[in-house]
Amino acid sequence: MRVVDQRPNQSTADRVELASIYADYGDTAVLALDFRRAAEQYRKAIRQVEGRSPVWAIVYRMNEADALANYGRYKPDDEATKSAIALYQSVVKDSAGGKNPVAWASAQNNLGNALQVLGERTNNAQLAADSVAAFEAALTAWSHERFPLEWANVQNSLASALRNIGENESGADNLTKSVAAQGMEVLTSAGVESLKADAKGVAAKIKSKDGKVEERGYSHAIVAVGIAPNTENIGIDKLGVKTTKGHIDTDPMCRTNVPGIWAIGDVTAPPWLAHKASHEGIIAAEAIAQVLGNKDVHPHAMDVSNIPGCTYCRPQVASVGLTEAKAKEAGHEVRVGRFPFPGNGKAIAMGETEGFVKTVFDAKTGELLGAHMIGAEVTELIQGFTVGKTAELVETDFINTVYPHPTLSEMMHESVLAAYGRVIHI
Ligand SMILES: Cc1cc2nc3c(=O)[nH]c(=O)nc-3n(C[C@H](O)[C@H](O)[C@H](O)COP(=O)(O)OP(=O)(O)OC[C@H]3O[C@@H](n4cnc5c(N)ncnc54)[C@H](O)[C@@H]3O)c2cc1C
Numbered sequence: 001m002r003v004v005d006q007r008p009n010q011s012t013a014d015r016v017e018l019a020s021i022y023a024d025y026g027d028t029a030v031l032a033l034d035f036r037r038a039a040e041q042y043r044k045a046i047r048q049v050e051g052r053s054p055v056w057a058i059v060y061r062m063n064e065a066d067a068l069a070n071y072g073r074y075k076p077d078d079e080a081t082k083s084a085i086a087l088y089q090s091v092v093k094d095s096a097g098g099k100n101p102v103a104w105a106s107a108q109n110n111l112g113n114a115l116q117v118l119g120e121r122t123n124n125a126q127l128a129a130d131s132v133a134a135f136e137a138a139l140t141a142w143s144h145e146r147f148p149l150e151w152a153n154v155q156n157s158l159a160s161a162l163r164n165i166g167e168n169e170s171g172a173d174n175l176t177k178s179v180a181a182q183g184m185e186v187l188t189s190a191g192v193e194s195l196k197a198d199a200k201g202v203a204a205k206i207k208s209k210d211g212k213v214e215e216r217g218y219s220h221a222i223v224a225v226g227i228a229p230n231t232e233n234i235g236i237d238k239l240g241v242k243t244t245k246g247h248i249d250t251d252p253m254c255r256t257n258v259p260g261i262w263a264i265g266d267v268t269a270p271p272w273l274a275h276k277a278s279h280e281g282i283i284a285a286e287a288i289a290q291v292l293g294n295k296d297v298h299p300h301a302m303d304v305s306n307i308p309g310c311t312y313c314r315p316q317v318a319s320v321g322l323t324e325a326k327a328k329e330a331g332h333e334v335r336v337g338r339f340p341f342p343g344n345g346k347a348i349a350m351g352e353t354e355g356f357v358k359t360v361f362d363a364k365t366g367e368l369l370g371a372h373m374i375g376a377e378v379t380e381l382i383q384g385f386t387v388g389k390t391a392e393l394v395e396t397d398f399i400n401t402v403y404p405h406p407t408l409s410e411m412m413h414e415s416v417l418a419a420y421g422r423v424i425h426i
Pocket residue numbers: 230234264265266267272273274275276277
């Protein structure tokens with residue numbers, strides 16, 4: 001065991017040695033994911049070397065900032081994130097002007113991440129813009145040729161920060177970031193004006209949201225545009241069945257406005273999904289049976305907010321209920337929990353560390369308002385929250401449920417715990 005010597009009047013060499021012992025404790029705390037304790041140890045290390053060894057002072061300040069940033073991100077704790085931001089800013093200042101270019105670039109990148117986290121959490125557009133500026137600054141230091149990994153990492157962060165501006169985090173938003181990081185370009189609010197195929201490929205005229213039309217060449221084009229109801233010429237207009245943009249209006253029991261006429265699936269209102277269509281088929285059949293006098297059926301009303309949506313891409317996306325933004329728009333005061341895939345043992349063992357589980361609760365009642373996931377097998381996991389939401393479970397029901405180990409489902413537990421400041425494995 002190394003003895004920590006704190007006598008005054010030590011030489012700089014002794015102080016540096018002592019600082020490294022504190023930093024070792026800090027590193028151990030990081031491995032145990034005890035970021036608060038790690039930050040304290042790095043702070044002690046800083047005190048030993050401040051004013052004596054500027055290089056080590058910067059190293060330990062970065063360590064303390066990283067520990068606080070992690071603590072702030074996963075606890076979540078805005079004050080810790082703010083402290084991390086202040087430390088990164090001080091490193092940027094003290095290492096500027098070519099004094100310590102590596103520390104300067106790393107601090108800019110990590111500053112960008114911390115600003116982005118706080119910006120998203122507090123819905124603060126200025127912080128989001130500041131994070132973009134920090135990533136852009138970091139990019140000026142990492143050249144593509146000399147530091148390809150760092151460069152790619154910051155590019156990825158920058159892409160994510162740019163896409164986050166003005167967006168509320170949902171699985172779909174994060175998928176956009178993820179596919180961008182895989183090298184795919186996503187153009188939103190853009191329209192295809194024309195497609196022209198020849199032996200070489202397809203020329204596409206694309207109109208962007210600002211009205212500019214640009215021609216681009218691609219190897220293939222896959223067309224998957226929208227959905228149109230197939231309700232014309234089947235006589236419903238003559239019967240007076242009400243429609244909205246061609247889709248038949250129904251109530252939660254699948255009844256139209258005309259007694260004796262029922263409608264289910266894609267001809268009715270969204271979401272246009274197979275499981276919604278087949279579930280409505282059962283509701284309608286049972287409701288009709290009940291009208292015909294069958295007492296053994298007990299049809300229930302469809303609640304569209306309990307219909308899960310899944311996208312089978314890589315990484316997968318799954319959600320049920322309201323996003324954080326929609327919940328706030330609807331007047332809910334919310335508690336939000338988030339747990340990242342890298343904090344889950346099964347995800348690490350599977351080599352699937354991209355993604356997160358996010359849960360949105362009503363702060364007053366504890367009702368689960370929505371769950372959003374991105375990552376491996378989330379289309380299988382979402383059903384846990386769908387059952388909970390359908391059964392109108394509240395936060396304590398999820399918290400008191402035992403989740404098997406090691407499974408990806410443990411992230412669902414952790415996400416709920418995170419919403420209530422009780423996350424464990426972070
Ligand atoms: C490429 C693709 C991928 C999809 N992937 C998924 C997915 O992964 N998960 C998911 O949940 N959903 C998915 N969907 C959506 C899903 O397929 C639909 O929501 C679902 O099939 C709707 O069921 P439905 O019975 O209402 O309509 P349909 O399945 O379209 O059935 C309507 C039937 O009515 C027939 N019909 C139409 N007009 C008439 C008429 N005048 N007289 C008699 N018969 C008529 C049609 O031929 C058809 O057989 C996907 C859809 C597409 C196109």
